[in-house]
Amino acid sequence: xxxxxxxxxxxxxxxxxxxxxxxxxxxxxxxxxxxxxxxxxxxxxxxxxxxxxxxxxxxxxxxxxxxxxxxxxxxxxxxxxxxxxxxxxxxxxxxxxxxxxxxxxxxxxxxxxxxxxxxxxxxx
Amino acid sequence: xxxxxxxxxxxxxxxxxxxxxxxxxxxxxxxxxxxxxxxxxxxxxxxxxxxxxxxxxxxxxxxxxxxxxxxxxxxxxxxxxxxxxxxxxxxxxxxxxxxxxxxxxxxxxxxxxxxxxxxxxxxxxxxxxxxxxxxxxxxxxxxxxxxxxxxxxxxxxxxxxxxxxxxxxxxxxxxxxxxxxxxxxxxxxxxxxxxxxxxxxxxxxxxxxxxxxxxxxxxxxxxxxxxxxxxxxxxxxxxxxxxxxxxxxxxxxxxxxxxxxxxxxxxxxxxxxxxxxxxxxxxxxxxxxxxxxxxxxxxxxxxxxxxxxxxxxxxxxxxxxxxxxxxxxxxxxxxxxxxxxxxxxxxxxxxxxxxxxxxxxxxxxxxxxxxxxxxxxxxxxx
Numbered sequence: 379x380x381x382x383x384x385x386x387x388x389x390x391x392x393x394x395x396x397x398x399x400x401x402x403x404x405x406x407x408x409x410x411x412x413x414x415x416x417x418x419x420x421x422x423x424x425x426x427x428x429x430x431x432x433x434x435x436x437x438x439x440x441x442x443x444x445x446x447x448x449x450x451x452x453x454x455x456x457x458x459x460x461x462x463x464x465x466x467x468x469x470x471x472x473x474x475x476x477x478x479x480x481x482x483x484x485x486x487x488x489x490x491x492x493x494x495x496x497x498x499x500x501x502x
Numbered sequence: 503x504x505x506x507x508x509x510x511x512x513x514x515x516x517x518x519x520x521x522x523x524x525x526x527x528x529x530x531x532x533x534x535x536x537x538x539x540x541x542x543x544x545x546x547x548x549x550x551x552x553x554x555x556x557x558x559x560x561x562x563x564x565x566x567x568x569x570x571x572x573x574x575x576x577x578x579x580x581x582x583x584x585x586x587x588x589x590x591x592x593x594x595x596x597x598x599x600x601x602x603x604x605x606x607x608x609x610x611x612x613x614x615x616x617x618x619x620x621x622x623x624x625x626x627x628x629x630x631x632x633x634x635x636x637x638x639x640x641x642x643x644x645x646x647x648x649x650x651x652x653x654x655x656x657x658x659x660x661x662x663x664x665x666x667x668x669x670x671x672x673x674x675x676x677x678x679x680x681x682x683x684x685x686x687x688x689x690x691x692x693x694x695x696x697x698x699x700x701x702x703x704x705x706x707x708x709x710x711x712x713x714x715x716x717x718x719x720x721x722x723x724x725x726x727x728x729x730x731x732x733x734x735x736x737x738x739x740x741x742x743x744x745x746x747x748x749x750x751x752x753x754x755x756x757x758x759x760x761x762x763x764x765x766x767x768x769x770x771x772x773x774x775x776x777x778x779x780x781x782x783x784x785x786x787x788x789x790x791x792x793x794x795x796x797x798x799x800x801x802x803x804x805x806x807x808x809x810x811x812x813x814x815x816x817x818x819x820x821x822x823x824x825x826x827x828x829x830x831x832x833x834x835x836x837x838x839x840x841x842x843x844x845x846x847x848x849x850x851x852x853x854x855x856x857x858x859x860x861x862x863x864x865x866x867x868x869x870x871x872x873x874x875x876x877x878x879x880x881x882x883x884x
Contacts, residue, residue, distance in 0.1 A: 404751065407748060407749040414740060433643040433646045433647035433650075434695075435643050435646055435694040435696075436694060436695045437633055437636065437639060437694060438692050438694060441636050445620060445630025445631055445635060446630065458643075460643065460750065462752060466751060466753075467750075467752065468749060468750045470629075470747065470748050472632060472633075477695065482647065482650045493628040493631065493632050494626075494628045494632045494748075
């Protein structure tokens with residue numbers, strides 16, 4: 379399926395699997411066989427495992443189900459944001475940090491897993 | 503060959519409050535009102551364009567309006583439905599294919615509508631399952647970054663909504679007609695930080711119709727026709743930041759709003775500084791703040807020294823969303839963009855009643871923005 383995450387953590391050591399255009403060097407996530415800027419061929423690349431928080435918000439109410447599947451313990455507000463990586467991509471991720479700790483520019487570790495990317499506070 | 507001038511000679515609108523009427527019934531009423539306003543019979547319309555996102559096909563309205571045999575094109579273009587219908591009607595007049603053309607937009611959405619499915623957006627199912635396909639999240643994250651970069655305060659966001667509700671009180675066809683002050687708006691419950699409940703618009707209902715004509719027809723009709731100097735629709739370029747994006751490229755985001763606004767001003771031969779009254783997409787308070795700058799009406803960050811001092815109010819130096827915008831009118835997708843044009847037409851004719859901008863405004867601008875990165879802008883003059 380188009381836009382599938384197809385993250386195989388064992389292959390990339392938990393790093394996100396993106397792509398990079400052979401021609402214009404634009405990186406993308408999730409991996410896409412075509413460059414989103416020029417349409418040329420793109421190669422798979424493992425993206426950086428650390429980055430900084432570009433923006434964030436808190437999901438204060440339970441999103442509509444379906445498609446949302448709340449955790450077994452029930453819905454609890456969660457933080458989401460875009461994590462900026464050195465490859466020139468800002469990746470949407472669930473942030474495993476408390477809302478009151480979220481701050482633009484903070485360092486984060488981002489990993490692929492079973493679902494969307496997740497980020498947590500980096501040890502600095 | 504010189505292109506024909508395009509004029510708006512008739513404008514009709516229904517109430518945007520919730521009723522039992524269907525979207526099609528609303529549309530028929532808006533069309534009849536627009537024709538009566540123009541002083542033209544339906545039989546005089548030579549081409550029609552219209553649509554809704556969720557309330558049926560516009561071309562079926564001929565069953566009620568009259569089977570005159572004219573071409574009636576359905577438009578279904580998300581938030582740009584009204585804008586795209588209008589561009590087609592404008593082109594029909596400009597090319598000389600028709601001397602009277604209709605654009606109609608209508609919709610009716612149930613409470614809490616808009617259920618995006620990951621597959622429809624080319625996204626992995628995980629984005630829906632894990633709770634990241636929520637439109638309000640995107641708006642919150644865009645304004646959150648903007649506030650950080652340009653020093654906009656939460657109180658300014660609340661003041662945008664306060665103004666919307668105040669203008670809604672003055673507008674007989676608005677949905678939300680109760681005043682709410684900034685303190686109540688800030689305390690209405692956080693939806694997605696920094697946006698609270700009363701800073702958002704809601705899915706709603708309504709219909710708007712506009713009758714366009716050539717200069718020759720307008721001259722025969724008399725009355726106050728308004729010139730539609732530009733109508734432009736654009737889609738996003740690489741580098742923009744949009745709803746439901748698993749990623750976005752680094753750097754300063756490009757803006758489809760800025761692209762559409764600039765092209766509309768160029769086509770009209772006017773600039774933002776020439777505009778007396780404008781309608782800007784206010785899906786939520788932050789959108790209005792950002793669109794003021796993206797359309798060129800102020801520098802990024804200047805909103806913080808404009809909005810708290812009433813500059814965007816009806817008596818201010820740049821009145822924005824004089825009819826209460828999406829926040830007070832709701833967002834029936836197909837009707838929303840034409841509602842903005844209707845409001846500018848009324849303002850330029852001096853027929854906006856209690857919400858009339860003083861001093862006889864002569865120029866107006868409208869701007870729609872929607873998913874997945876589409877914008878429609880118009881420039882109108884008296």
